[in-house]
Amino acid sequence: MSLEPVIAQKSPYAVNVEAGKTYWWCACGQSKTQPFCDGSHRGSGFTPLEFPCAKTETVYLCGCKRSATQPHCDGTHRRLQG
Numbered sequence: 048m049s050l051e052p053v054i055a056q057k058s059p060y061a062v063n064v065e066a067g068k069t070y071w072w073c074a075c076g077q078s079k080t081q082p083f084c085d086g087s088h089r090g091s092g093f094t095p096l097e098f099p100c101a102k103t104e105t106v107y108l109c110g111c112k113r114s115a116t117q118p119h120c121d122g123t124h125r126r127l128q129g
Contacts, residue, residue, distance in 0.1 A: 050092050052076040052112035057127055059107035059120035064100040071095040072108055072118035082108040082118070 053076030060082040064070060071084040075093035078085040084095035096118050100106075109117055111124040 052093060054111045054113075054124075054127065055081045056110035057124040058110055059124070060110050061105055062108055063105050064103065066100055066103045069097060069099045071097055074112060074117070076112045082110060 052074060055073070055076045055078075062082065072082055072095060073080075073084045073088070074096055075088040075091050077087035077091070079087065088095060098118050107120045109120045109123070111127055113123045113127070114121045115123065
């Protein structure tokens with residue numbers, strides 16, 4: 048049985064990240080603090096993805112939760128139905 052995450056949005060989240068900080072990307076799509084985890088995944092079978100940042104920059108994080116380059120957007124949202 049394959050779990051399907053909730054599509055939080057069909058576009059990336061532009062996020063400013065800071066060098067030396069670690070972030071937790073929401074993989075389930077249920078977090079109220081998208082694109083970051085707020086613990087809503089508990090009991091769902093999903094686990095947030097930890098990603099440390101090496102430099103301060105703007106990154107584009109996946110909103111559809113189906114990117115092959117998670118947590119970064121790879122454009123998969125453009126191919127989703129509906």
